[in-house]
Amino acid sequence: MGEWRGAGIGAGIAIGPVVRLEQSAAPTPTDTLSTLGAEAEAERVVVALGSVAALLRRRAVHADRVVRGVLEAQALMVEDPALRDAIQLRLDDGVTAEAAIAGAFGAFAELLVAAGGYVAERATDLRDLADRAVGALQGLPSEAIVDPGVPYVLVARDLAPADTAVLDLDRVLAFVTSEGGPTSHSAILARQRGIVAVVGATGVAAVADGTELLVDALHGRVVADPDPAERAEAELRLAVQASALATPAAPGALADGTRIALLANIGSPSEVGDAARLGAEGVGLLRTEFLFLDAAEPPTVDAQLASYRAVLDAFPGMPVVVRLLDAGADKPLAFLPAGEELNPALGRRGLRALRAEEGVLRDQLAALAAAGAGSAAELWVMAPMVTTVEEARFVVQAAHDAGIPNAGVVIEVPSAALIADRMLRHVDFASIGTNDLTQYTLAADRSLGGLSALQDPWHPAVLRLVAEVGAAGIAQGTQVGVCGEAAADPLLAIVFAGLGITSLSMAPAALAGVRAALARCTREQAESIAAAALAAEEADEARRAASAVARARFIG
Numbered sequence: 180m181g182e183w184r185g186a187g188i189g190a191g192i193a194i195g196p197v198v199r200l201e202q203s204a205a206p207t208p209t210d211t212l213s214t215l216g217a218e219a220e221a222e223r224v225v226v227a228l229g230s231v232a233a234l235l236r237r238r239a240v241h242a243d244r245v246v247r248g249v250l251e252a253q254a255l256m257v258e259d260p261a262l263r264d265a266i267q268l269r270l271d272d273g274v275t276a277e278a279a280i281a282g283a284f285g286a287f288a289e290l291l292v293a294a295g296g297y298v299a300e301r302a303t304d305l306r307d308l309a310d311r312a313v314g315a316l317q318g319l320p321s322e323a324i325v326d327p328g329v330p331y332v333l334v335a336r337d338l339a340p341a342d343t344a345v346l347d348l349d350r351v352l353a354f355v356t357s358e359g360g361p362t363s364h365s366a367i368l369a370r371q372r373g374i375v376a377v378v379g380a381t382g383v384a385a386v387a388d389g390t391e392l393l394v395d396a397l398h399g400r401v402v403a404d405p406d407p408a409e410r411a412e413a414e415l416r417l418a419v420q421a422s423a424l425a426t427p428a429a430p431g432a433l434a435d436g437t438r439i440a441l442l443a444n445i446g447s448p449s450e451v452g453d454a455a456r457l458g459a460e461g462v463g464l465l466r467t468e469f470l471f472l473d474a475a476e477p478p479t480v481d482a483q484l485a486s487y488r489a490v491l492d493a494f495p496g497m498p499v500v501v502r503l504l505d506a507g508a509d510k511p512l513a514f515l516p517a518g519e520e521l522n523p524a525l526g527r528r529g530l531r532a533l534r535a536e537e538g539v540l541r542d543q544l545a546a547l548a549a550a551g552a553g554s555a556a557e558l559w560v561m562a563p564m565v566t567t568v569e570e571a572r573f574v575v576q577a578a579h580d581a582g583i584p585n586a587g588v589v590i591e592v593p594s595a596a597l598i599a600d601r602m603l604r605h606v607d608f609a610s611i612g613t614n615d616l617t618q619y620t621l622a623a624d625r626s627l628g629g630l631s632a633l634q635d636p637w638h639p640a641v642l643r644l645v646a647e648v649g650a651a652g653i654a655q656g657t658q659v660g661v662c663g664e665a666a667a668d669p670l671l672a673i674v675f676a677g678l679g680i681t682s683l684s685m686a687p688a689a690l691a692g693v694r695a696a697l698a699r700c701t702r703e704q705a706e707s708i709a710a711a712a713l714a715a716e717e718a719d720e721a722r723r724a725a726s727a728v729a730r731a732r733f734i735g
Contacts, residue, residue: 181403185355185380186634187396188366188664191692192416193353193375194405197390198327200335200342212273223276224266227315231308232257238341246368249340257308262287277313284309303363307339332392336384338365348372353394355401357384370664373688377401397668398722420692428458431683431694433676435701440682441690442498444662448489454687458694461497461557463610463684464662465490467504467543477539480546487550495555500610500662500684502589503543503574505563506532524624529564529589530574544581551583559585561610565602566594572605589662591615596644599651606657610684611648613663617641635718636665642674642713642721649679660684669696670725676702677709700729 213220232254239250256262262283269279288302288309330352335342337358343365353375356365360379369376375396383401386392393402393413402409431441442463443454454462470478470486491499506528533540544560551558562574565588578586584607590596591612603609613636618624620641623633636642645661652659660682661675667689673696675683683693700708711728715721 181386183355183377183380183383183401185377185383185399185401186360186366187399188354188369188374188376188378191353191373191375191396191420192413193332193394194391194410194413194417195330195332195352196327197334197386197388197392198331199384199386199388200333200338211275211278213270213275215275217270217273220270220274220276220279221267223316224263224270224280227276227280227312228257228263230315231311234311235341238345242343246340246343253304253308253340256305257312277316280312280316281309284312303337303359304339307341311341332394334383334386334392335365337363337378338368343368348374353392353396354378355380355383355392355394357381370667370686370688373686397670398719422695428691429694430460431697433697433702433705434699435703437676437702439672439676439680439697440498440660441694442500442660442662442682442684443687443690444684445490445687448486448493450687451490451493455493457687457690459494459687459690461494462490462499462501463660463682465499465501467502468506471504471506477536477542480542480549483543483546484550487547488554491550491554491556491558493556496557498557498559500559500561500587500660501547503530503560503562504533504539505529524618530562530570531564533562534573540577541581544578544583548582557585558583559587559608561587561589561608563589563612564591564615565589566592568598568602568605571595571602575606590648592619593644596647599648600654603648603651603655603657603659608658608660609648609652610660610662610682611645611680613641613645613661613665616644616663617665620644636663636668637671637712637718637721639713639715639717639721642678642709645675645680646678646709646713649675652681653679658682667693669693670708670722670729672696673700673705673729674709674712674725677705677707 235250235254235257239247239254242250265283265286266279269282270276284305288305326347330350332353332355333346333351334355337356338354351374354365354369355376356378357380359365363378365376366378368374375394377394377396377399380401386403390403391405393405393409395413405413431439433439440460441458442461443459444464445451445454445462446466447469470483487501527535547558547560560578560583565571565574571588574588575586587606587608587610588595588602589612590599590609592615595602596616599609617634617636617638621633621638648659651657658681659679661680662684664685665671666675666683667685669692672683672693676697685693708725708728711724712721715724
């Protein structure tokens with residue numbers, strides 16, 4: 180029996196036979212000079228890159244909405260004039276088409292890695308595209324199609340968008356990758372499709388086809404050939420998952436009727452359909468970066484207005500919480516230059532970036548106010564990366580001045596949590612971003628797979644900060660939600676309820692499991708489970724302690 184650890188995505192569990200996606204990278208090009216000449220090599224480049232772009236577009240036609248958008252963007256990336264120019268410069272030095280492509284794509288990938296965070300994860304995509312182009316030049320097959328005809332656990336080095344486009348995801352019980360981090364394409368796809376996944380499980384790629392694999396996303400564990408006791412526990416959790424999915428959607432509440440609103444995290448208007456279908460009681464986090472990331476200039480008020488209105492109109496009578504542009508760090512924007520920063524995660528990001536270019540902030544608030552004025556939904560707006568009371572006062576006043584009555588902050592740095600009793604006096608609500616709060620509390624870059632063990636919201640230090648904010652909310656009658664991925668963990672959702680959290684926002688696929696878990700305990704019981712977790716010294720101990728109390732007294 181082998182066991183591997185990585186970053187779990189969601190809180191599900193799966194058991195099934197392994198099918199490995201063989202991903203032999205194209206041979207590394209040598210430094211041997213071309214014998215064909217620069218002009219002939221340039222023609223080879225055009226053909227190779229054209230074949231890769233065509234492949235991506237063919238697969239995009241049959242892919243689901245999420246993967247389609249990624250593939251279409253990658254096809255444009257392959258055709259990027261800057262990349263072509265970088266390749267041509269290398270060809271002019273006399274190298275082969277293979278070496279020129281590998282060198283140019285590799286240089287761009289290094290720039291992404293240097294940027295860190297989410298952007299660094301995209302370097303893997305660039306390298307995959309380079310491998311495909313080099314492979315095309317050398318006549319290598321472009322894909323290894325997986326179709327065992329039965330449900331299976333997919334094991335791979337990592338999953339590129341072009342790989343997932345040819346998979347029948349309805350047969351995939353779980354993803355397990357040996358590389359990648361929590362913001363890799365594999366992780367993003369797993370969250371959006373509700374697929375159990377563990378990423379960055381070093382060494383797991385060596386497991387043999389057909390091996391029975393237990394994938395426990397809640398604990399970030401992957402176990403080969405589980406023993407009878409582990410199998411029995413997994414089957415019990417699978418039964419609970421199935422029951423939760425079969426339960427009709429209803430407003431989130433504890434067993435004693437205490438309301439815990441269950442909301443959806445969405446990244447664009449195209450995702451509202453899934454959120455509504457799966458019973459979301461509104462939107463707890465609308466990420467607005469989709470409007471800005473690919474823009475050379477900030478979008479106008481009118482350009483933003485239609486997108487905001489599309490989301491608001493999908494949730495009449497419900498809250499829609501919009502996060503103002505969270506730029507900087509892993510999401511650099513051309514029109515919000517931060518300058519050279521040695522540590523961009525601690526630099527000009529979030530509200531700091533918006534205050535540096537206040538026109539962008541004012542336009543976004545104006546667009547949101549206009550969208551909210553004509554909508555039946557309840558518009559709430561919150562600012563990211565707020566660290567001081569002065570910043571909270573500033574952004575709330577700016578929103579109120581724009582005509583937005585509900586304005587709040589994202590609590591994602593320890594300073595904001597530690598003075599929550601003062602900060603919440605000046606805001607209409609607060610939402611805790613557990614992803615960044617964990618990153619900053621434990622000083623562990625969330626994009627690094629090698630530090631995934633530290634990116635654990637169960638750590639008592641993180642839970643203590645959540646408790647500080649929850650207590651401040653209760654004392655002042657201010658609503659406090661959680662909008663980080665941690666809200667998708669059913670047991671941790673109970674802990675949050677016991678710490679005074681009034682709403683939980685998550686990927687829509689996680690709503691059913693969290694709804695079922697909350698309905699099985701009262702507030703008093705949730706407080707006892709939370710107390711057990713807070714008393715622990717380490718994240719794993721906190722998880723085990725909460726689980727033991729829940730099983731022994733309330734849930735099991």
